[in-house]
Amino acid sequence: MTTLQALPNPDAKTSSRAVWSLVLGILSMTCLWLLGSVPAIILGILALKNIESSGGAVKGRGLGIAGIVTGSVGIFVGLAPIAMIAAIALPAFNGVQQKAQSTKQMSDIRQLVYACKAYAADNNGAFPESLPILITDGYLDSKELLFWKASPSAEEAEPHLYRPGLTDTAQGEEALIAAAQPILGKRTVGYADGSVTALPEEEFQATLASFFQ
Numbered sequence: 001m002t003t004l005q006a007l008p009n010p011d012a013k014t015s016s017r018a019v020w021s022l023v024l025g026i027l028s029m030t031c032l033w034l035l036g037s038v039p040a041i042i043l044g045i046l047a048l049k050n051i052e053s054s055g056g057a058v059k060g061r062g063l064g065i066a067g068i069v070t071g072s073v074g075i076f077v078g079l080a081p082i083a084m085i086a087a088i089a090l091p092a093f094n095g096v097q098q099k100a101q102s103t104k105q106m107s108d109i110r111q112l113v114y115a116c117k118a119y120a121a122d123n124n125g126a127f128p129e130s131l132p133i134l135i136t137d138g139y140l141d142s143k144e145l146l147f148w149k150a151s152p153s154a155e156e157a158e159p160h161l162y163r164p165g166l167t168d169t170a171q172g173e174e175a176l177i178a179a180a181q182p183i184l185g186k187r188t189v190g191y192a193d194g195s196v197t198a199l200p201e202e203e204f205q206a207t208l209a210s211f212f213q
Contacts, residue, residue: 012054012056012057012058012059013057013058013059014058014059014060014063015047015050015051015058015059015060015063015064017043017044017046017047017050017060017064018043018044018047018048018051018060018061018063018064018067019060019063020039020040020043020067021039021040021041021043021044021047021063021064021066021067021068021071022040022044022063022064022066022067022070023040023067024036024037024039024040024043024067024071025037025040025041025044025066025067025068025069025070025071025073025074026070027074028040028070028071028073028074028075028077028078029070029073029074029077032074033074033077033078034074034075034078034079036071036074037071037072037073037074037075037077037078038071038075039071040067040068040070040071040074041067041068041071041072043064043067044064044065044066044067044068044071045064045068047060047061047063047064047067048061048064048065048068051064098183098184099184101183102183102184102186102188102198105148105179105183105188106188106196106198108145108148108160109160109177109178109179109188109189109190109196110190110196111140111145112131112134112140112145112146112160112177112190113176113177113190113191113194113196114194115134115139115140116128116131116134116139116176116177117168117194118139119133119134119137119139120167120168121168125167125168125169126167126168127164127165127166127167127168127176127192128164129164130162130164131146131159131160131162131177132146134146144157146159146160147159147160147180148160148179148180148181150181157180158180158181159180160177160178160179160180161177161178161179161180161212162176162177162212163175163176163177163178163211163212166192167192168192170192173191174191174192175189175190175191175192175208175211175212176190176191176192177189177190178190178204178208178212182201182204185200185201186198186199186200186201187199187200187201187204189204189208
C-alpha cells in the first residue's frame with residue numbers, strides 16, 4: 001500500500017517573520033551582533049509556531065530555522081569581543097584602583113606623622129603613646145585615618161601600626177608609623193622626621209616589622 005504525502009500548497013504565503021528572522025540573523029553575524037541575534041531567534045521561533053498552526057497556509061520553515069541558527073551564532077560573535085575587552089580592561093582597572101589606594105594610604109600616613117609631630121611640639125618633644133590620643137586631644141578630626149580597609153566593601157578596618165616611645169629628637173630613619181597592610185607589594189612607612197616612603201614588603205618584614213610588635 002502506497003502512502004500519499006501531502007503536496008506543498010502552491011498558494012501558501014512565506015512567513016514574513018521567518019524572512020526577517022533570517023535577515024536579522026545574518027546581520028547579527030556582521031554588524032548588529034546582539035541587537036540582531038535576539039530578535040532573529042524570537043522571530044524564528046514565532047514563525048515556526050505560526051507555520052505549524054497554519055495548516056499549510058504559511059510556509060518558510062527553512063527560513064525560520066536558518067534565522068534561529070544564524071541568530072544563535074550572532075550571540076557568540078557579539079559576546080566574543082565583549083569578553084576580550086573585559087579580559088583586557090579588568091586587570092587594568094584593578095591596577096588603577098590599587099594605585100589609587102596606594103596614593104590614599106600614603107596620604108593618610110603622612111597626615112598621621114604630621115599630627116604626631118604637632119603633638120610632640122606641644123608635649124616637650126614626646127610623640128603620643130598611641131594614635132587614638134591624636135583624636136581625643138584634637139590633633140586629628142577624622143578617626144578613619146587611624147584605620148585601613150583592604151577595599152571599600154571590606155567589613156572590618158585594621159588599625160595602622162604605631163611605634164610608641166619615640167621623641168621628635170629621634171633620628172630621621174626611625175620608623176614611627178606603618179600602614180596596616182601592604183599594597184602592590186609595598187608597605188607605606190612614616191618616619192620621625194616627617195618623611196613617608198613605600199618599602200617593598202620583604203624589606204619591611206626584614207628590617208622594621210619587629211619595631212611594631
